[in-house]
Amino acid sequence: MGINIKLNDMSYRYEVYQIINLFHSLEDIDFVESDENFYVHIDKDYMEIGNKDYSKEFQFSKGVPIKEEIKKYIYSYFSKLYGIELPWGTLIGIRPSKIALALLKDGYSEKEIIERFQHRNLTKKDKVELCIEIAKYEEKFINVDKNKVSIYVGMPFCPTRCLYCSFTSNPIAGNKRLVEPYLNALVREIKEVSSFIKSKSIEIDTVYFGGGTPTAVDDDNFEYVMKNIYENLVLDFKVREFTVECGRPDSITETKLKSMKRYAVDRISINPQSMNDDTLKLIGRMHSAKDVIDKFNLARRLGFNNINMDIIVGLPGEKVSHMNTTLDMIKSLAPESITVHGLSIKRASRLYEDLKLNKIYEIADQKELIKMYEATKDTAKELGMIPYYMYRQKNMVGNMENVGYSIPGMECIYNIQMIEEKQTIIAFGADAVSKVVFLDENRIERFPNVKDIREYVNRIDEMIEKKKDLLNTLYNL
Secondary structure (H helix, E strand, C coil): CEEEEEECCHHHHHHHHHHHHHHCCCCEEEECCCCCCEEEEECCCEEEEECCCCEEEEECCCCCCHHHHHHHHHHHHHHHHHCCCCCCCCCCCCCHHHHHHHHHHCCCCHHHHHHHHHHHHCCCHHHHHHHHHHHHHHCCCCCCCCCEEEEEEEECEECCCCCCCCCCCEEHHHCHHHHHHHHHHHHHHHHHHHHHHHHCCCEEEEEEEEECCHHHCCHHHHHHHHHHHHHHHHCCCCCCEEEEEEECHHHCCHHHHHHHHHCCCCEEEECCECCCHHHHHHCCCCCCHHHHHHHHHHHHHCCCCCEEEEEEECCCCCCHHHHHHHHHHHHHHCCCEEEEEECECCCCCHHHHHHHCCCCCCCCCHHHHHHHHHHHHHHHHHCCCEEEEEECCCCEHHHCCEEEEECCCCCCHHHHHHHHCCCEEEEECCCCEEEEEECCCCEEEEEECCCCHHHHHHCHHHHHHHHHHHHHCCCCC
């Protein structure tokens, strides 16, 4: 089933599509000449939107960009039609704190920023206040030195593929023959680009090893990667943060944790997503809540004193009671940070395909989602944490946000640099995207490695040379 829109001026197609998609994210939205579900008529001074049952005309305000008015009026129409108010209003960008930070630097007061978000985007006051709080905290971490970069290393394997996952992650059981060729190519890329970095006297600020699931490979292969990351990207640099996203407890072993300690990892992430066993089984994670607790305690015994835990709000079947169970267990473990993700129903995920096929999943409604988010906020406060970074994704259930909470001093600096886009990120591995930041020009250029593992292995020399060429446009010393 889809939604058909009759639009008289296709130059505004993007704005119309983006706002209607907030209310119809699981349906195909098509622009048609006839047999429409809704029509949108845009003229010089006004616009009209409606269907056979309900239509509304809006007058454009003088001096306000027409695209902003269009988005606001389409949102207002559907909000009233369905009786739904979304917390971020018309805001569809993934970095709202970046907007708040820019406004603060331009001299706007907090009151003026709140009024601006509310007027232009119909954003709820509490969300704008969250933006401002995070922007003010992030400011002291934002990079101002073009000679400093951060590193991302990607592992495109997982123990299994989760129901909601849309990333380039390959279940390890069916892809074992690809592991060693991939790791050899990855290490080659790391070594070659590391030599380039050293030749240009570039400083490495932070290193983040993510995925997929970095710990999905066996102990020997994990040791091989860790040793090469350390020797080429950590040892000779004054790296102030080295994070490994361990991920799922069923892939974490004592040997791997000891390897991380040996190679100077100072921050790890153990990600349950939920501490409800029925939910874990439903979303395709082959571990229990007890496994999370056991591996967390093992990491503590081995000396890890900066541990993050990820959870997801809005997982199928979960309500406030499920979230409270998860949060109670997390409170008893007392990690140094938690990252709260809202469920995003991505088109490349099995969850999206199931929903399109009318497979029934019970997803919490807007009121329930808000209560769940409030519970995570209260738990973070009880643990002495403050919000330190935020981003949003497309097709998030309830149009919510992802927030990182941390005890002050235990935040993930890489996350801040990555989201605020003021520091060059050099990324290694299949589907890893490097971003070169030209601070003087306020400009970013991206270079994505190929997604497919076989293609990455076969074209590794091409990836290396193209990455060097892009970096040379900034570091042409």
